[in-house]
Amino acid sequence: MDEKIYILIVEDELEVMEALIKDLEKFESYFPVETANNVSEATEVIDYIIDHGHKIGLILCDHVLPGKNGVDLLIDMQNRPETMKSKKVLVTGQAGHEDTILAINKADLDHYIAKPWGQEELERVVVNELTDFVIANEKNLLPYMQILDAARLSDALRKNRMTDH
Amino acid sequence: MSKSTGIPWLNDNAAILNFIHKLVDELDELQDQLMALNEGELLFSQGEPLEFMYLILEGNIQLTRTQPDDTEVALITLGPGSFAGLIAFTTGEPTLTSGRITTKGLALKMRPQQFEQYLNDHPRLKHPLQQLMLNNMILRYKSNLRLQTKTHLLSKELNKDRNNLKAAYKQLEETHQMLVHQEKMATLGELVAGFAHEVNNPASALMRSAENLVEIYTGFEDSDAAFKLFKFGLNSEPVDSSTLRKRMLDMEKKYPWIHERATIRKLAHMPDKALALINEFKKKGTLPDLVNHFEAGKMIQNIRIASRRIANLVKSLKSYSRQDQNKEQLADIREGINDTILVLSNRLKFVDLTLQLNEIPKTCVFVGDLNQVWTNIIVNACDAIEERGAISISTSYDDNLIKVKISDSGPGIPDEIMPHIFEPNFTTKNQGAKFGLGLGLAISNEIILQAGGSITAENRKQGGAEFTVTLPVRDDC
Numbered sequence: 324m325d326e327k328i329y330i331l332i333v334e335d336e337l338e339v340m341e342a343l344i345k346d347l348e349k350f351e352s353y354f355p356v357e358t359a360n361n362v363s364e365a366t367e368v369i370d371y372i373i374d375h376g377h378k379i380g381l382i383l384c385d386h387v388l389p390g391k392n393g394v395d396l397l398i399d400m401q402n403r404p405e406t407m408k409s410k411k412v413l414v415t416g417q418a419g420h421e422d423t424i425l426a427i428n429k430a431d432l433d434h435y436i437a438k439p440w441g442q443e444e445l446e447r448v449v450v451n452e453l454t455d456f457v458i459a460n461e462k463n464l465l466p467y468m469q470i471l472d473a474a475r476l477s478d479a480l481r482k483n484r485m486t487d488h
Numbered sequence: 489m490s491k492s493t494g495i496p497w498l499n500d501n502a503a504i505l506n507f508i509h510k511l512v513d514e515l516d517e518l519q520d521q522l523m524a525l526n527e528g529e530l531l532f533s534q535g536e537p538l539e540f541m542y543l544i545l546e547g548n549i550q551l552t553r554t555q556p557d558d559t560e561v562a563l564i565t566l567g568p569g570s571f572a573g574l575i576a577f578t579t580g581e582p583t584l585t586s587g588r589i590t591t592k593g594l595a596l597k598m599r600p601q602q603f604e605q606y607l608n609d610h611p612r613l614k615h616p617l618q619q620l621m622l623n624n625m626i627l628r629y630k631s632n633l634r635l636q637t638k639t640h641l642l643s644k645e646l647n648k649d650r651n652n653l654k655a656a657y658k659q660l661e662e663t664h665q666m667l668v669h670q671e672k673m674a675t676l677g678e679l680v681a682g683f684a685h686e687v688n689n690p691a692s693a694l695m696r697s698a699e700n701l702v703e704i705y706t707g708f709e710d711s712d713a714a715f716k717l718f719k720f721g722l723n724s725e726p727v728d729s730s731t732l733r734k735r736m737l738d739m740e741k742k743y744p745w746i747h748e749r750a751t752i753r754k755l756a757h758m759p760d761k762a763l764a765l766i767n768e769f770k771k772k773g774t775l776p777d778l779v780n781h782f783e784a785g786k787m788i789q790n791i792r793i794a795s796r797r798i799a800n801l802v803k804s805l806k807s808y809s810r811q812d813q814n815k816e817q818l819a820d821i822r823e824g825i826n827d828t829i830l831v832l833s834n835r836l837k838f839v840d841l842t843l844q845l846n847e848i849p850k851t852c853v854f855v856g857d858l859n860q861v862w863t864n865i866i867v868n869a870c871d872a873i874e875e876r877g878a879i880s881i882s883t884s885y886d887d888n889l890i891k892v893k894i895s896d897s898g899p900g901i902p903d904e905i906m907p908h909i910f911e912p913n914f915t916t917k918n919q920g921a922k923f924g925l926g927l928g929l930a931i932s933n934e935i936i937l938q939a940g941g942s943i944t945a946e947n948r949k950q951g952g953a954e955f956t957v958t959l960p961v962r963d964d965c
Binding site: 338341345348351357359360364387417 | 726
């Protein structure tokens with residue numbers, strides 16, 4: 324796989340960032356993890372990934388960040404063709420109602436995880452979202468059988484074969 | 489007795505009455521017109537057309553008027569020499585008043601036509617009657633003037649009273665709101681104090697567990713290298729993501745045989761000395777273990793940092809919400825400012841905060857109340873700069889006065905609202921979801937005034953608003 328699907332984590336608190344990375348370790352051999360501490364850095368990272376011909380499969384984003392906030396970043400991504408299909412998850416204990424509604428309506432938010440999160444919940448969300456992403460965007464689903472939702476991938480594979488014939 | 493240019497004796501009701509009495513004695517047809525006035529009788533009622541006019545010779549008639557709200561007002565009591573029903577009689581319109589006899593006596597009762605007749609038939613009667621009528625009119629006119637003046641005065645008084653009442657009511661309303669607000673704050677303070685107390689236990693447990701874990705863990709370490717790596721992890725600093733990216737690139741070059749990104753990232757967290765240990769001790773297949781010793785130290789360090797943060801927040805929350813609000817105490821105001829800043833750390837997270845808390849003497853204050861003042865001013869500043877900007881807080885001491893200045897880099901206070909900012913219920917917040925209810929500055933003002941100090945606001949030349957709180961130094965608590 325020379326074209327990689329990235330997971331991007333945006334979080335300004337370093338200890339929290341480390342915990343998130345640790346919890347996503349098992350995915351990293353399939354989906355490289357990239358990190359950013361604020362929106363402008365995240366934008367640079369996104370540009371870099373896209374420019375090198377890779378994709379962003381999933382972004383886990385904190386809301387309250389220095390400078391621009393997380394929901395703004397998600398909206399920017401939604402308005403950009405290369406990142407429109409990326410699965411967008413808000414990980415925060417702090418977004419107000421209005422911000423969350425804005426994220427759902429304007430950024431097509433896929434999921435909301437409240438801090439403090441649980442390892443199981445986080446993994447479930449990541450598996451679900453990435454499964455959706457690869458089914459919608461990848462031709463070859465076999466490599467992901469090990470790490471993502473095998474049952475749904477098999478279903479999708481069967482459907483794909485039906486449509487191919 | 490009025491001084492008129494009229495004939496003096498004609499101005500004297502008594503003289504005229506005497507004269508009329510004499511005439512009545514002389515003239516038979518006048519005798520027939522005499523009627524006895526019986527006390528308590530109603531002579532005529534308001535709104536009726538009047539057939540007769542009465543000239544009172546003896547006794548009294550009281551004129552009353554029924555108001556739209558059915559209350560009866562006594563207007564005037566007519567005595568001998570006065571006409572009753574004179575106006576209705578003259579204009580021919582229904583009477584404006586009711587006439588009730590209050591003292592028995594005697595009256596001359598006349599129909600309009602008769603009256604004309606008398607005047608024509610008895611030239612001698614003409615003058616006194618006319619004079620009497622004129623006198624009556626003058627009297628009524630005077631009383632009317634008096635009444636008008638009185639009414640004017642009364643309505644002025646009434647207006648004044650009404651305005652006073654309005655002001656008093658507004659004041660009461662404001663005081664009530666303030667009390668409710670204070671009560672809310674006090675309750676909130678109690679809850680916060682209780683909450684802080686509760687959180688304190690798990691925070692302490694966390695801190696202690698982290699330290700105990702360090703001791704136990706060091707006992708587990710089976711090799712010198714592992715123990716050292718654990719120690720390195722324990723003393724590591726968190727790395728920001730852009731530095732981490734650079735270091736990860738270095739690691740990829742340095743360890744081309746490592747393909748796991750997660751391992752590369754862990755190595756990127758390590759200081760050079762730790763990496764040297766890894767290079768020295770890694771045998772085939774032991775790399776993940778070695779890295780994990782460092783990781784374990786790093787995680788315990790994270791628990792330490794996080795639990796210390798919680799403990800500090802709890803500490804400031806506890807002292808911020810001190811429940812000694814009813815007692816003045818000698819305190820360093822700067823401590824309250826620091827507590828407030830910590831409690832507001834969520835609002836101040838991305839604010840460029842400059843503190844210049846110069847040495848000031850301790851003074852007698854209600855610590856909890858003052859904290860409310862700092863909170864109100866700082867929260868307003870946060871709103872003004874929309875959480876992204878600069879706020880600076882300074883303390884100074886001069887001439888037995890402590891000055892606390894809080895300024896922001898916001899748009900400043902518009903001139904038109906500047907005079908009103910300390911008024912109760914003045915708010916620029918239209919959503920109740922914010923911290924304040926528009927009572928913040930009014931209450932702050934109240935608190936500072938009670939402490940014998942003053943609070944002022946102005947716009948700075950370089951932009952933004954600046955609040956100055958001045959407090960006298962006291963040690964009499």
